[in-house]
Amino acid sequence: DVVMTQSPLSLPVTLGQPASISCRSSQSLVYSDGNTYLNWFQQRPGQSPRRLIYKVSNRDSGVPDRFSGSGSGTDFTLKISRVEAEDVGVYYCMQGAHWPRTFGQGTKVEIK
Amino acid sequence: QVQLVESGGGVVQPGRSLRLSCEASGFTFSNYGMHWVRQAPGKGLEWVAVIWSDGINKYYVDSVKGRFTISRDNSKNTLYLQMNSLRAEDTAVYYCAANFDFWGQGTLVTVSS
DSSP: OOOEEEEOSEEEEOTTSOEEEEEEESSOOBOTTSOBOEEEEEEOTTSOOEEEEETTTEEOTTOOTTEEEEEETTEEEEEESSOOGGGOEEEEEEEOSSSSOEEOOOEEEEEO | OOEEEEEOOEEEOTTOOEEEEEEEESSOGGGSOEEEEEEOTTSOEEEEEEEOTTSOOEEEOGGGTTTEEEEEETTTTEEEEEEOSOOGGGOEEEEEEETTTEEOOOEEEEEOO
């Protein structure tokens, strides 16, 4: 199985400051169709997960533009340009190129 | 609006069975691959199974192969997860997700004697 490794696992951030989460996969996430299948999800406290980013850098509908995704191959990053109070929660990367699908351990974002 | 509503969770003894349902509305269910994802108490997300839109192709995580069966009824806009030979480690909130675009609120399964 593809192992997804996130860092850091805990991220205290000051409101209005940027935040960055790294996600590395044990195998390339480039699929045979040429696309790279890496998703980012947000799970706010007490809520279901919600996808923010698909195929590395595509924002889902309704996702604020302060969220951005980048990376290639096995190395990916989620950035929040200016953290807001509503961004508190756990963020997961998930690979969609191999079966079984696998998630990272999660990164808990909290306000300092 | 889009809705996915899971049901069927509860407390069950080890070795027993349970069937989860996920009723979809607000989108064309038959066009979407459907997933089950679970989250043990206080833990991260674990993908469990997927079924293609036509109901033919299915994949499972190794830990549930041979015990869980995913199925769907496109005429009823409903996804199912038949869980047999349940173990304590299957205790989790089970979410259904439509191609990860939409998620339900989850249903809690507790396996305990």
